[in-house]
Amino acid sequence: MIGYVKGVVTHLFTDSCFVDVQGIGYRIFIPNSTRQKLAIGQKDTLFTYLNVREDALTLHGFYTQEEYELFLSLISVSGIGPKVAAGILSAITPQNFRSAISANNAAILTKLPGIGKKTAERIILELKDKVGIGAESDVSTSGQSADSNLPGDIQQEAIQALIALGYNQAEITPVIKKIYQREGATHTEISLEQLIRFTLKEFGRR
Numbered sequence: 001m002i003g004y005v006k007g008v009v010t011h012l013f014t015d016s017c018f019v020d021v022q023g024i025g026y027r028i029f030i031p032n033s034t035r036q037k038l039a040i041g042q043k044d045t046l047f048t049y050l051n052v053r054e055d056a057l058t059l060h061g062f063y064t065q066e067e068y069e070l071f072l073s074l075i076s077v078s079g080i081g082p083k084v085a086a087g088i089l090s091a092i093t094p095q096n097f098r099s100a101i102s103a104n105n106a107a108i109l110t111k112l113p114g115i116g117k118k119t120a121e122r123i124i125l126e127l128k129d130k131v132g133i134g135a136e137s138d139v140s141t142s143g144q145s146a147d148s149n150l151p152g153d154i155q156q157e158a159i160q161a162l163i164a165l166g167y168n169q170a171e172i173t174p175v176i177k178k179i180y181q182r183e184g185a186t187h188t189e190i191s192l193e194q195l196i197r198f199t200l201k202e203f204g205r206r
Contacts, residue, residue, distance in 0.1 A: 028061035032090035084114040099161030
């Protein structure tokens with residue numbers, strides 16, 4: 001299996017690129033999030049997945065390890081192939097995708113290309129323990145403990161996740177304040193996943 005490809009980008013297309021590696025040009029299919037980071041003439045490294053079918057071999061590339069790992073998780077879900085998985089990564093960031101999974105928000109997933117209601121529910125069921133916010137390691141990729149998140153950081157992450165789900169900050173902030181008052185908790189006693197879930201429930205009561 002080809003783990004990564006390192007070379008000069010010679011061509012950029014809508015959903016793919018050519019990367020020259022010592023005179024050999026590899027066509028690599030990429031999501032829009034990766035395409036935006038590439039430039040013709042620029043030397044880059046793409047994490048790759050080789051999709052093997054009876055009639056074709058296709059190479060899919062990703063600018064970050066995070067995108068690559070999410071892609072692998074998506075294609076592990078029944079009914080989701082590489083093309084649909086790449087379309088999902090083109091339409092939503094990994095962070096916002098994890099937020100939607102953690103909040104059991106099938107509605108935001110059905111807005112993604114190729115995803116219907118049943119598939120959205122299957123994604124939540126199969127991936128929540130793998131890619132949901134609650135499934136992340138206690139140690140972040142930067143090496144800091146998750147407990148080191150400041151209360152304000154948790155609130156800001158929750159606000160950004162909820163904005164991605166279609167709400168605006170003006171309506172989110174007072175609801176978050178109300179949740180802390182209702183729960184009788186300090187800011188450090190409510191996790192990011194709980195805060196998102198409580199806020200969505202509060203919006204549902206309106």
